[in-house]
Amino acid sequence: MTVPRRYNVRVGMWRSPALAEQCVREALGILVLFASAWAGAAEPTEEWRTHLAWQLALDRAGFSGGILDAQVGPKGRLAIREFQRARGLPATGGFDAKTAEALGVDPEKAVGTYTVQPADLAQLGPLPKTWPEKAKLSRLAYPTLDELLAEKFHCSRALLARLNPGKEVAQLKAGESLQVPAVAEAPPIARAEALDVNLAEKVIRARGKGGEVVGLFHCSIAADKERLPSGQATVVVISENPAYTFDPKMWPEVKDVAQKLTIPPGPRNPVGLCWIGLSLPGYGMHGTPMPEMIGKTGSHGCFRLTNWDALRLAKMVRVGTPVRFAGAPAAKPEAAAQRERH
Numbered sequence: 001m002t003v004p005r006r007y008n009v010r011v012g013m014w015r016s017p018a019l020a021e022q023c024v025r026e027a028l029g030i031l032v033l034f035a036s037a038w039a040g041a042a043e044p045t046e047e048w049r050t051h052l053a054w055q056l057a058l059d060r061a062g063f064s065g066g067i068l069d070a071q072v073g074p075k076g077r078l079a080i081r082e083f084q085r086a087r088g089l090p091a092t093g094g095f096d097a098k099t100a101e102a103l104g105v106d107p108e109k110a111v112g113t114y115t116v117q118p119a120d121l122a123q124l125g126p127l128p129k130t131w132p133e134k135a136k137l138s139r140l141a142y143p144t145l146d147e148l149l150a151e152k153f154h155c156s157r158a159l160l161a162r163l164n165p166g167k168e169v170a171q172l173k174a175g176e177s178l179q180v181p182a183v184a185e186a187p188p189i190a191r192a193e194a195l196d197v198n199l200a201e202k203v204i205r206a207r208g209k210g211g212e213v214v215g216l217f218h219c220s221i222a223a224d225k226e227r228l229p230s231g232q233a234t235v236v237v238i239s240e241n242p243a244y245t246f247d248p249k250m251w252p253e254v255k256d257v258a259q260k261l262t263i264p265p266g267p268r269n270p271v272g273l274c275w276i277g278l279s280l281p282g283y284g285m286h287g288t289p290m291p292e293m294i295g296k297t298g299s300h301g302c303f304r305l306t307n308w309d310a311l312r313l314a315k316m317v318r319v320g321t322p323v324r325f326a327g328a329p330a331a332k333p334e335a336a337a338q339r340e341r342h
Contacts, residue, residue, distance in 0.1 A: 046107070051076075052181060053110040054095060057103035058083065059154055060184050062206075062215040064309055067292055068155035068181050070162070075218055075295070078203070082216045111163065112182035114153070116145070118174045123148055127268055131246050131257050140266035140289070146170040151267065153180045154308055156292055190214040192316040195235075197303065199228055200327035202295050204285065204303065206316050217313055218295050219285070220304040227301040228328070229280055235321040237277035238314050241265045242286075250282070250300060267307060274310040278323060286310055 052070040059068065063083045065076030072080075077093035084091045087102050099105075125141030128134045142148040146169040150157045160169050163179040172178060192206035192214060199221055206215035222228050244263040248254055267273055272287020287307035288294060294306055305313065 049107040049110050050095070050105075053105045053107040054080070054100075054103070056110055056181060056183065057100075057105045060186055061103060062186065062189065062312065063213075064217050064306075066218055067294070067306065068153070068183075069159050078201070079216055082205070082213050086213050109182055111179050113177050114149070114180045115177045116149075116172050116174050120145065120148055120152075121174055123267075131254065131261055131263070134263050135246070135261040137264050139264050140268040142267055144170045145172060148267075149178070149180065151291060151307060153183050154306070155181050186312065189312065189315050191318075192313075192321060195317065195321060195323045197323060197325045198327045199325060204305075204313070206313065215313070215316060217305055217309045220288075220294050220296070220299050222299055222301045224301075225328075229283060229301075229325050231325060233278040233280045233283070233323045233325075235276055235317050235319055235323065236279050237275070238317065238319065239275045239277070240311065240314065241273055242269070242271060242275040244270045246270075271302075272304075272310060273307040274314050276310070276314055276317065285313065 048070050051072045052068065054072055055065050055068045055070070055076060058065045058076065058079045061083060063079040063086075065072060065079040080095075080099065081091045081093040083089075083103065084093075084099055087099075089099055089102065090096075095105075123142055124145060125139065125143070126137070127140060127143040128137070134140060142151070146157050146160055149169060150160055153160075157169070159181065160178070163181075167178060169178060190206070190208060193209050194207045196205040196207060197203075197219075198205070202219055202221055204217040204219055205213050206217070208214040243265050246257070246261040246263050248257045248259070251257075263269055265273075267287075268289040269287075270289065271284070272289060274287045276285040278284050283302055285303040285305060287310040288304045291306040294304060
């Protein structure tokens with residue numbers, strides 16, 4: 001099959017970031033349509049609810065298993081193992097009774113009902129495709145209601161479609177209700193005395209005073225291995241709802257911008273809703289305008305998290321918190337590397 005030119009890109013280093021975002025949104029929209037069609041044909045199974053309940057419990061505990069999609073995969077199994085180690089349980093990564101009790105897993109309470117609020121609709125707005133157009137706005141809002149609700153409930157848009165067969169979530173009005181993952185308010189957040197970034201696993205481990213893991217966060221890392229940091233750094237700034245300075249020198253693939261631009265804050269800002277700046281110039285941990293792509297695409301060098309994970313991590317650290325980098329991603333087979341180069 002011939003790949004359309006706009007998709008013919010190196011992973012994480014798109015020729016046109018704006019076009020990349022458009023392509024990803026189109027692809028995710030197709031997945032939503034498939035999920036909606038599937039949902040109309042079958043009710044959620046007991047296994048489905050069990051997986052969602054485990055993901056919810058891990059999310060509440062601060063051990064991210066990835067975006068909620070009712071499918072516990074490798075990210076979820078890693079989160080379970082880390083939680084088990086932290087609680088002195090056998091680190092199997094499995095759905096055992098003692099771990100379920102410690103996490104408070106409850107499949108019967110995995111799904112709840114939410115009523116769309118006027119305040120939700122007030123957070124929607126246009127999302128221009130080019131950097132100059134984005135710079136003209138005062139805020140980069142959610143472009144659609146289903147994106148807003150998916151982020152509010154830490155899940156994929158496809159999961160919302162699956163939970164609400166026959167409903168067009170993006171078209172709901174204030175006062176209308178839908179089924180959502182029962183995301184609960186997190187308990188008091190532990191203080192992180194240090195952060196360990198494992199580049200091979202693409203995870204950030206927050207460690208407590210005794211070195212124990214008190215939080216686990218999945219992230220995207222630099223697509224270019226030469227931009228992967230090593231050694232140590234420290235947190236130097238923590239900023240919620242930041243603006244972003246677009247410097248064309250840092251984006252060589254962008255050809256139509258010649259000067260720096262200030263990109264307004266908002267959930268679809270390039271660094272999302274939170275920026276945790278590091279002592280390495282130009283490096284930080286931050287949110288993202290596309291949470292469903294965490295760990296699937298590469299960055300220009302920073303560490304991208306979902307907005308909700310970035311905000312949670314920001315509450316765990318302080319200026320001066322040490323950050324350690326370890327582990328290098330495994331070299332890709334030549335065939336895969338060749339595909340990325342073209």
